Amino acid sequence: xxxxxxxxxxxxxxxxxxxxxxxxxxxxxxxxxxxxxxxxxxxxxxxxxxxxxxxxxxxxxxxxxxxxxxxxxxxxxxxxxxxxxxxxxxxxxxxxxxxxxxxxxxxxxxxxxxxxxxxxxxxxxxxxxxxxxxxxxxxxxxxxxxxxxxxxxxxxxxxxxxxxxxxxxxxxxxxxxxxxxxxxxxxxxxxxxxxxxxxxxxxxxxxxxxxxxxxxxxxxxxxxxxxxxxxxxxxxxxxxxxxxxxxxxxxxxxxxxxxxxxxxxx
Numbered sequence: 252x253x254x255x256x257x258x259x260x261x262x263x264x265x266x267x268x269x270x271x272x273x274x275x276x277x278x279x280x281x282x283x284x285x286x287x288x289x290x291x292x293x294x295x296x297x298x299x300x301x302x303x304x305x306x307x308x309x310x311x312x313x314x315x316x317x318x319x320x321x322x323x324x325x326x327x328x329x330x331x332x333x334x335x336x337x338x339x340x341x342x343x344x345x346x347x348x349x350x351x352x353x354x355x356x357x358x359x360x361x362x363x364x365x366x367x368x369x370x371x372x373x374x375x376x377x378x379x380x381x382x383x384x385x386x387x388x389x390x391x392x393x394x395x396x397x398x399x400x401x402x403x404x405x406x407x408x409x410x411x412x413x414x415x416x417x418x419x420x421x422x423x424x425x426x427x428x429x430x431x432x433x434x435x436x437x438x439x440x441x442x443x444x445x446x447x448x449x450x451x452x453x454x455x456x457x458x459x460x461x462x463x464x465x466x467x468x469x470x471x472x473x474x475x476x477x478x479x480x481x482x483x484x485x486x487x488x489x490x491x492x493x494x495x496x497x498x499x500x501x502x503x504x505x506x507x508x509x510x511x512x513x514x515x516x517x
Contacts, residue, residue, distance in 0.1 A: 255285040256336030260326030261344045262292040269345040282353035287312045288330040293320035324420035324430035331419050343405040347454035356408040367413040368445035371406040371452040382459045383517030387447045397494045404431035406453040425473040436481030471498040
């Protein structure tokens with residue numbers, strides 16, 4: 252049985268080179284006792300064929316698929332159903348894990364039984380290279396959920412037992428683009444704790460340009476609903492109310508101004 256199960260959802264991948272580099276960053280981990288479960292989420296552009304070709308290169312890689320696009324939360328739950336590892340690691344299809352990421356996260360969870368999730372900080376990059384940093388608090392508390400999620404979803408490693416007890420990711424209309432914040436809020440509402448290693452053990456792809464499109468307002472409304480439910484479950488709704496409407500307000504900011512804010516934050 253592998254110690255770590257890596258899970259990834261992929262839908263209509265647009266850049267095979269980035270996908271290959273992402274998978275290679277797992278294959279090249281210094282910690283080698285892992286399985287990699289990739290779920291094709293109903294792609295219609297040949298992504299499944301790409302994934303099958305990649306899987307042939309390493310017996311630890313397994314590809315799952317179904318015909319209809321169901322969303323990342325459903326894809327990740329499908330991976331979890333087949334995962335055999337004690338720990339579950341996330342990975343996105345256009346990001347890079349540093350070689351020592353798994354070794355350091357696995358060692359941390361082995362030594363710190365009081366924590367059920369461990370994430371990391373990250374470097375932010377695009378086609379021109381690294382242009383920023385994504386920082387997260389070392390020991391997140393409930394109040395750290397006010398402004399943004401205190402965990403960077405694709406960097407985390409979670410005990411499989413925690414996923415099981417929370418029934419994985421919640422599949423609902425409002426979680427289709429914010430399955431991560433919903434999971435972490437339910438995670439903290441259940442009394443669990445998490446930690447972030449203060450090292451850049453991940454490279455997160457984010458385009459650094461002023462032409463990046465806004466997230467559609469319907470998804471921002473979904474996020475507001477998720478945060479309302481999350482703050483209520485964590486019993487910090489009073490302090491969280493102003494941040495429930497934050498996603499909607501951000502969606503009203505002109506794109507060029509939002510770009511300047513993003514540049515400053517990263």
